[in-house]
Amino acid sequence: AQSVTQPDIHITVSEGASLELRCNYSYGATPYLFWYVQSPGQGLQLLLKYFSGDTLVQGIKGFEAEFKRSQSSFNLRKPSVHWSDAAEYFCAVGPHSGGYQKVTFGTGTKLQVIP
């Protein structure tokens, strides 16, 4: 069964500092990987996705993530955090082929940004 682990429940960074959120996945084949962000009281917004090809993917709001097959990881990074980045971040894994859509989410990492 597919699963996603986000080991950090809560992270605090200073505004302007760099950020890395960890994500490890378990999947029997080549996965599709996603990062979503959720602001309080809102739905989830897609930040970026990895399907194939270049293992470093760029997303919106200056985020990037690197797929490392050997480590089963898909960590999210941002070189300089802004106060508006405070939110909860979810890593997710989905099936590589079509048929049906079951995307499995991690438990999320809540990001706090301090001035």
Place this chain on the structure above:
Amino acid sequence: KAGVTQTPRYLIKTRGQQVTLSCSPISGHRSVSWYQQTPGQGLQFLFEYFSETQRNKGNFPGRFSGRQFSNSRSEMNVSTLELGDSALYLCASSGPLGTGTSGANVLTFGAGSRLTVL
């Protein structure tokens, strides 16, 4: 184009009642998935519908049900509400196979329906 629309956004029910939540997907999207989000359990997959057929179901009791209409709009119903059903219920739609890259679909979420059971 319009996003995923969920109604109602907030609702309060009492134990034993039933509730119906609605989701209108992005125009052209035929797949609708439902998730339950709670602080303790995170995002839990409820079920997914495609062309009016339930293709996959999560590990929830039979009190949770859903359906999809011919226009791809979906509803989910929870009967005999329990306190533990209090949650944010999220709906997500995705496009037809072949859209974008390699046949994979990307979920676009609505803002959710916040259910409080008293």
